[in-house]
Amino acid sequence: MDVSAPYETVVPSLDGAVLEVLARAGKPITGRQVQRLARRGSIPGVATVLDRLTETGIITAERAGSSILYEANREHLAWPAVEVLVGIRSSLLQRLGDLLGTWEQPPKQTTLFGSAARGDGDAASDIDILIVHRDDSAPTDPDIEALRSSVARWTGNHAQLVVVSESAWTRMTKDGDPLVDSIRRDGLDLMNKTERVG
Structure with missing residues (x-):
């Protein structure tokens, strides 16, 4: 699954990107704004999708001067399905945090990093996960395997796990390891689900 655009697993067309933009916008926006925020598709392509989605009623279109403003119709019967698709990334973070919280030896730190x-x-x-454990309590093999297999079932992706002790992580930090910089810059704390590490 493309974790950056998980809705594409079910809606691989431009429709998915347009629906995601309108779901997140929370206010009426123009077709050009939709295309810019979607970062894919041409303006005519997005306009075609907007027309089609307006016809189905899942979005609304209202003229405002020379522009047309589009907005999600959250009362549409199909809208809950859109919300589920748009929320897949948050669901992944929640599931990862929940699973890691059940471990026999809870980690000191768990961070999603890399492209995910x-x-x-x-x-x-890959779904890259840093696991920093206390020096005297490494994760068990069954816990590691449960995490790998769960990630594969939930996403279809391979879990790339970096498992280090607290003292090794401290040493990596002091030595200026590039992984530490990457995690500080991009990492998401799985204990808090959405907080940046750095």
């Missing part, structure tokens, strides 16, 4: 955290990967990208 930055939102710039693709369907073949």
